[in-house]
Amino acid sequence: xxxxxxxxxxxxxxATITVITVALPAIQRELRVDDAGMVLVSSAxxxxxxxxxxLGGRLTDSLGRRRVFVTGMVVFGLASAxxxxxxxxxTLLIARFAQGIGAALAAPAAMALLGVVFxxxxxxxxxxxxxxxxxxxxxxxGTVLSGVVITWVSWRWVFLxxxxxxxxxxxxxxxxLLPADHRPGRKRIDWLGAVLVTAGLAVLxxxxxxxxxxxxxxxxxxxxxxxxxxxxxxxxxxxxxLGRRVLPLIAVMFCAGAMATGFFLLSLYMQxxxxxxxxxxxxxxxxPAPAILVTGPLAGxxxxxxxxxxxxxxxxGAAAAGLLLLSLLDMPYAGLLIFPFGAGVTFSxxxxxxxxxxxxxxxxxxxxxxxxxxxxxxxxGLAVLVSLAxxxxxxxxxxxxxxxxxxxxxxxxxxLFSAPTRRTK
Numbered sequence: 001x002x003x004x005x006x007x008x009x010x011x012x013x014x015a016t017i018t019v020i021t022v023a024l025p026a027i028q029r030e031l032r033v034d035d036a037g038m039v040l041v042s043s044a045x046x047x048x049x050x051x052x053x054x055l056g057g058r059l060t061d062s063l064g065r066r067r068v069f070v071t072g073m074v075v076f077g078l079a080s081a082x083x084x085x086x087x088x089x090x091t092l093l094i095a096r097f098a099q100g101i102g103a104a105l106a107a108p109a110a111m112a113l114l115g116v117v118f119x120x121x122x123x124x125x126x127x128x129x130x131x132x133x134x135x136x137x138x139x140x141x142g143t144v145l146s147g148v149v150i151t152w153v154s155w156r157w158v159f160l161x162x163x164x165x166x167x168x169x170x171x172x173x174x175x176x177l178l179p180a181d182h183r184p185g186r187k188r189i190d191w192l193g194a195v196l197v198t199a200g201l202a203v204l205x206x207x208x209x210x211x212x213x214x215x216x217x218x219x220x221x222x223x224x225x226x227x228x229x230x231x232x233x234x235x236x237x238x239x240x241x242l243g244r245r246v247l248p249l250i251a252v253m254f255c256a257g258a259m260a261t262g263f264f265l266l267s268l269y270m271q272x273x274x275x276x277x278x279x280x281x282x283x284x285x286x287x288p289a290p291a292i293l294v295t296g297p298l299a300g301x302x303x304x305x306x307x308x309x310x311x312x313x314x315x316x317g318a319a320a321a322g323l324l325l326l327s328l329l330d331m332p333y334a335g336l337l338i339f340p341f342g343a344g345v346t347f348s349x350x351x352x353x354x355x356x357x358x359x360x361x362x363x364x365x366x367x368x369x370x371x372x373x374x375x376x377x378x379x380x381g382l383a384v385l386v387s388l389a390x391x392x393x394x395x396x397x398x399x400x401x402x403x404x405x406x407x408x409x410x411x412x413x414x415x416l417f418s419a420p421t422r423r424t425k
Contacts (some may be wrong), residue, residue, distance in 0.1 A: 002117045003127055005111045005133050005153025005172050009073065012165040013103045014138025014374075015078075017046055019146050019162075023155035030155070043379075044093055044204060048100025049107075050375030051202035055194045057108035057368020058236055061361050062189060065112045066180060068364070070173050072105030077166025084119075084159035099162070104268035109120030111367030115360065116179050121255055122304075129303060132348030135374055136340060137292050139259065140285055143267075157264025196225035205376065208383035237365065245369065247418060249349035251312060252373040254320055254414055255346045257381025258407040262326050262339065263398040265381060265389065269329050272396055287333065288340035302345075303352055309420040311348035316415035317344025323408035327401040345408045381407065 020027065024042060027033065033041065060068045078351055079098035114131065118124035149158045172178070200221030207214025229235040242249075263285065270276045270284060280380035305310050320337025326332050351370060358366045389399035 002177055003114070003130075005169060005177060006113055006117070007131065009106060009110050009131075010131065010134045010164060011138040011141060013049075013107050014077070014147065014161055015097060015142030016103065016136045016162055017049070017378075018139050018142030020155070020157045021143060021146055023146050023150045023158055026150055027092070028154040029110050031089045031092065032084075035187050040093055041089070041096060043237055044096035045100045045103070046375060046379070047202045048097045048207055048396040049103045050100075050205050050372060051198040052101060052104035052202075053108060053368040053372045053375065054197050054236055055364070056104040056106075057112075058189060058194070058365040059105065059365070060109040060112050060367070062366025065109045065116065065364065066173060066178055069113060069178075070106050070170060071107035072102045072107075072109060073166045073169045074102070076102030076106055077163055077170070078102075080159045080162035080166065084173075102350045106148060107289075107371045108367035111355075111370070113178060114337030114365035115363050120181070125303070125352060126297075126300035127347040128352045132299070132346075133344040134294055135256070135347060136259065137289075139263075140288060140292065140340075141264065143285050144282045147279050151277075151279040173351055188234045190229070190232050190234055190236040192224055195234060196221055196228055197236060201372065201376070202223055205379045207297045208379040215337060237369070241362065241365065242369075245354045246367075247309075248312065249369060249373040251316060251346055251414055251418060252354075252370060253377040253380065254410055255316065255343050255350075256374045257379075257385075258319065258323060258376030258377075259339070259343050260378030261337045261381040261407060262383045262404060265403060266326060266329070266332055266336075267359035269396055269400055273329075284336070287336045288414055291337050291341040292344050295341055296348055299345050299348035307420060308349050308356070309418055310352045312353065313316040313415045313419040314347060315342050315345030315347075315349055316411050319346055320411040320415065322405050323411065325402035327408070329397055329401060332374040346420075 001021070007410060020042065027041065056068070056072070058405070076099055079095045079102055083092055083095035083099065086095055111131065114124060114127055118127050145161065146158055164305050200218050202218075203214050204218025207216075207218050229237060229239055267281050267285075270281045276284070299311055299315070301315075306314075319339055319342030322335045322337075325335030326339055328335070354370050355363070355366050385403040388406055389403035391399075392402040395397040
């Protein structure tokens with residue numbers, strides 16, 4: 001039951017990214033928001049969530065997992081209620097930022113709590129494998145929920161699930177469902193590093209959607225963050241900690257970007273070319289659900305037999321094949337099954353690889369890094385691949401298919417690098 005609670009929270013946090021996608025036109029009409037304002041409303045949650053995840057992970061390790069988890073869920077729930085009741089655009093924008101702050105605290109703490117719920121390494125490994133696919137489930141759930149809600153009731157109801165989930169989580173913790181973790185010793189927080197990485201990630205994520213100069217500014221801030229970390233006596237992200245985690249983090253980032261872009265382009269194609277309604281389009285994305293549900297348990301059984309890197313390469317290869325099938329836009333259904341399957345295996349294997357051999361006082365940091373990679377991937381994929389699609393062809397079918405093939409090539413190359421060498425254990 002503790003795992004079900006934590007998993008439901010993770011799905012809700014990710015679903016909140018996509019839950020207003022279909023509702024944006026209705027929000028724009030009711031609150032009389034211009035296009036620039038809608039971009040801010042759409043990206044505010046992701047900016048705060050992605051920018052503050054590393055700080056949230058470090059606070060988890062410093063202040064305690066359960067304490068940071070409860071604090072994050074309270075902030076997330078109150079902000080979600082405020083978003084649903086927002087009378088004007090400014091209130092909604094502030095509420096979306098506050099949602100992201102709460103999510104940045106709750107997400108790494110929830111992942112770190114798995115170590116308390118599953119002290120046995122073997123059971124924890126299987127739980128991590130299942131955890132890896134929850135983000136895929138959340139992204140799909142948000143899109144489907146948005147289409148259903150906006151078809152039948154006001155857009156304000158899309159925030160109800162987040163309010164309910166927050167209340168359930170806080171109540172469950174108060175009733176003792178989550179065991180108490182050890183009381184950590186207070187650690188010094190590298191606030192300079194926290195400011196630089198938060199600003200760098202936020203500017204980079206927003207710039208990927210809006211401005212090349214902002215991308216450059218974000219990269220500069222992240223470079224300064226790296227230099228500051230090298231000189232800090234208590235770095236926010238110890239550079240040796242990245243080590244062999246770089247590859248699984250890259251795999252998560254690329255696969256998340258490919259998923260967001262693939263579903264985005266397919267959604268546009270279904271509505272622009274085939275004239276499907278938002279509800280019909282959302283229903284089409286229920287097809288990946290069976291593939292997503294089986295990948296976690298399957299990966300959890302394959303990894304002990306084949307090794308985490310081999311399973312990671314298999315997942316990336318299957319995801320690449322699924323994208324190629326998705327590029328057949330008039331017949332995307334096989335791709336809607338194979339790509340989510342490959343992506344789910346990739347997320348499961350990458351999650352386990354990134355969390356292997358992590359010290360107890362660094363589980364929050366590892367969870368923050370994983371979620372950060374998941375957050376950077378979608379804006380990166382959308383910015384690059386949508387631009388390539390537009391430059392390649394003014395006809396939607398040609399440009400969208402070309403972008404999906406490029407994404408497939410990137411995942412396939414990443415799979416080749418992920419495959420174990422003879423020296424890899």
